[in-house]
Amino acid sequence: MTLNDMTLPAATKAAMRNVLEAELRTTKTRRARRRIGFSALAVTVVAAGATAGTAYYSSLQPAKDLTRISCYSSTDLSAGPYMTLMKELSGPFANENPDFTDPVGECAGSWPVPMEPSPDDPFVLRPVAGAEPAPPLVTCVKEDAVAVIPGGAGTCGALKLPEWNGR
Amino acid sequence: MEPFSAGRTLLDVNTSNDVATQATAAALSFAEAYDLHADSVFRFALVRMRNWHDAQDVVAMTFLQAFGDKARPEVGARPWLLGVASNVMRNFSRSARRYRDVIDRIPHYELPPGDADVEARLDAQNAVSGVLSSTPGLSLRDCEVLILCGALGYSYQEASEALGIPVGTIRSRFSRAKQKVRDAHPTFA
Secondary structure (H helix, E strand, O other): OOHHHOOOOHHHHHHHHHHHHHHHHHHHHHHHHHHHHHHHHHHHHHHHHHHHHHHHHHHOOOOOOOOEEEEOOOOOHHHOOOEEEEOOOOOOOHHHOOOOOOHHHHHHOOOOOOEEEOOOOOOOEEEOOOOOOOOOEEEEEEOOEEEEEEOOOOHHHHOOOOEOOOO | OOOOOOOOOOOOOEOOOHHHHOOEHHHOOHHHHHHHHHHHHHHHHHHHHOOHHHHHHHHHHHHHHHHHOOOOOOOEHHHHHHHHHHHHHHOHHHHHHHOHHHHOOOOOOOOOOOOHHHHHHHHHHHHHHHHHHOOOOOOHHHHHHHHHHHHOOOEHHHHHHHHOOOHHHHHHHHHHHHHHHHHHOOOOO
16 A cells, blocks of 8 residues: 555545535525525616616606796795796686796796885885896796796706706 | 555656646536546645545545635646645635535544554555654645655646646755755655
8 A cells, every 4th residue: 555545435435525516516506596696686776776867867857747837036946936836727727827838927027026015005015116126037847847947048957957948 | 664656755756747638627527526636635635634534624625615616727627626725724724614514414434443454554644744744844835845746746747736836946845845854864765
């Protein structure tokens, strides 16, 4: 018997082979399952990302059915509109809907200028002398409303709102 | 007692480049690689670990590690497996902990007392291990080079691939290690 003749005992070699084969099979199955798990997670993440992206993109697009004209007195929209004109689809005021062909005119006509009592009749208010009329206004789309906001070109973009295309 | 094959000593070396004719690790399935090379890994581990049971554990852990990984390289299967075994032995405790539940399922060979064949095996193992352990100044790498090139007769090229050391370094290490063995054992061939 020499060193180079030495081998694993046959019984041990066969038993070891069986155990290792079984273990490697199990490991591969486990790894495949883990891979499937990771793939599912990746698909979920991608899908969630796509959904969020679509939602964000959609928010930048004009709403298909605008039902309101929201008039804002500043670009700080968090203060809320000073006036909202609702489109009535039915009911007694259905024929008195705001003019969606001229939202700027609708808002400018009701611009909140400071008012004071008229000297002739204290119960009648008139604009304060020297009060500024409505500034230049632009039309953007915010949710399902035409948002009329003080500003010029680029105001909608700065507020991350799409411009209203008039339809 | 003659621990080596006829005409071989611990200090001989196989200068042929037979590694090129071997199948690559990537080309072999677990079963093929195990049938072909389990004994080579076992012999390497036996001399290096100096313990029969630990050597069997090293064989199991080597194949688990080698074939548990995703891809196997396009290099000779035997030197690659010997390299994996070398790493397993260097981190034996950690590897053993990692694979303990698998190793425990493998029935270990019990040495029958008084068996002449078993005695001869142990003599062969002890002869080489004894020489290595009683030679001062041998590093772990020196021992591995001596075992692979000297005791087991692998070529410089194969030992180089197994241990991840350039062939020139293997040659010089082997030469220095041989000298140390001769110095410590003047009567050793």
